[in-house]
Amino acid sequence: MRVLALLDGTLADPEAPLFRADDLGVMRGDGCFETILVVDREPRELGPHLDRMERSARLLQMPLPERAAWERAGQAVIDAWPWDSEPEMGLKLVCTRGIDGGDGTPHGFAMGMDVGPDTKRKRDSGVEVVTLDRGYAPDLMDRAPWLLLSAKTLSYAVNMAALREAEERGADDVIFTASEGTVLEGPTSTVVLAQGRKLLTTPPASGVLAGTTQGALFRAAEQAGWETEVVDFPTSALFDSDGVWLASSIRRLTQVRAINGTSVKADDALHNEIVNLYESNY
Structure with a gap:
């Protein structure tokens, strides 16, 4: 199970292409991410996760979209998740440095994933x-x-x-x-x-x-x-x-x-x- 949202809060098809082939996150692993546990619609330690993501971006000397954008995208995923059948979810926030040779605009998204049986x-x-x-x-x-x-x-x-x-x-x-x-x-x-x-x-x-x-x-x-x-x-x-x-x-x-x-x-x-x-x- 996957639910994907962009930073403007709109949902996207998680099986459709999202990245350009020359995105630095794909080519060089140049970016940062966080994974947040959400249980019954409630994200755990959201503030500390966002704080840590901001610190990672500072260490990378990489611009990071504003916190409100991550909160908006995360909430869109939470709202679209099938909580009746899946009571917990891993919410992944991902930000790359953007395209190689571009203007430095970062590329980010939020994706919800089910917690697999091996993890449980x-x-x-x-x-x-x-x-x-x-x-x-x-x-x-x-x-x-x-x-x-x-x-x-x-x-x-x-x-x-x-x-x-x-x-x-x-x-x-x-x-x-x-x-x-x-x-x-x-x-x-x-x-x-x-x-x-x-x-x-x-x-x-x-x-x-x-x-x-x-x-x-x-x-x-x-x-x-x-x-x-x-x-x-x-x-x-x-x-x-x-x-x-x-x-x-x-x-x-x-x-x-x-x-x-x-x-x-x-x-x-x-x-x-x-x-x-x-x-x-x-």
Whole structure:
């Protein structure tokens, strides 16, 4: 199921051509995007997603259409979605730099997509992951801002290659590690650990994307009396913690059950508590 809207709020045929062949988003992956979970017509963390998209565009030094245009396009998709049969949707906002050799006018759209059965299975049953070396140190973002390490760009080829590598190894997903062994993030997720009544995640300053779902979880956890910490931690902490999750918009909070073939703590009661904390925001 797909629903497509342009930034003026008009609907378009999702199966018809939309891009020029010389669009820089197609040719070079030059652009940014966000994916927002919408449940029963209500988008989750819309403001933080739009904030992050604006930050990605600034890092790309790329003009971005005004926020009202994205809100208009997103609402058009929400209004057209068949909520009676599909109670949740992934709302993707995409912006490219425009055509090669053009005047720099960006090209954007919003598209709604159904949440597939494999995503729901992983959300419900948990995942096995492998750790893969991302090949850079946590301080590289400050030393090399042109690498766009904390921007959500369209250039996801490396991320998808990592997921294929995980599949070849018999796993479901990946946790990237830095060159000296600290934990970074997943290809499409933020890593969250539980240590007692404390939740931890890696700081964006280490070159990871600031997580909107992780942010919502931490907000609710702090209100419920949990301690939260945004700090670098070694890969060994994954095995020593009381629980590990991959936080992402569409998969919400997916429990990690094994890492590199070794089982890790995956307490169902703790998992339910973490999920309920996140859901309490909505």
